[in-house]
Amino acid sequence: MQNDPSEETPSKSFLGLQRDDQFFLGLLFIAILVLAVVHLARLSRWGTEPVEIERQKQLPYEYQIDINQATWVEFAQLNRIGPILGKKIVAHRETHGPFRSIDDLLEVKGIGPKILNENRIHLKPVTPDSD
Template identity: 35%
Template sequence: MSPASPPPKSNRRLRWTLRRGDQLAAVIVLLVLIVGTSIYAWRDQNRRSRSIHIEHVEPLPAAFVVDINQADWPELTQLPGIGETLARRIVESRAAEGPFLDHNDLQRVRGIGPRTLERLKPHLLPAADVETIAGDLSPAEESGS
């Protein structure tokens, strides 16, 4: 055999194969990964089974309602179809003519008709009794009684 000739084929190792020691190390690393992943999955499953389950209740609808005899104009602008101008008119009417004795009294405000009143009714608290708001009467109504 000359020094420049390649080694015989039977002794030649392919470059992409691993030696026995390297194969053993790779198998050990894979086994450790498999065992570690299995332990993690088992512990995670146990954690989930011990978690607290909360029953959720249907949310209650929150209705926006206003007392027309107490609300200021910014609060009244939250009502459907009521802008700043109309809200200010409601407050001015309440100050000049006294409290609204029922919801239909809102029609005395310029700009509120039957259709607007029907849209507002679901958002209005029931009007207070006359005796409850008797102290709120305007000076014109007090002198007339």
């Protein structure tokens, strides 16, 4: 009975897996490893060339605001005038009446000649009301 051909010797198991299962897991591991390497190569942009993009020259802003009609939000869009200074301009206009000229903005605390000259192209000249 020792040499009974009907009795098969059990295949060696590794981690409780049969030989066929070990082979399948080995192939699965290799496939995952290959896909991971391909994914890393794509992430590193290996094998690609940089593309130069021609951009148009940036155009300057061309707009003007009426200093007697503008809101603080419109003033805040100007160079070196933020929301706080924009609100000060509107408060000054509401307290002292409409501005007679662009230079009257110098009366607002926080606006000096440098800021005014920098933004002069964006300010419409004051025209007298025709009543």
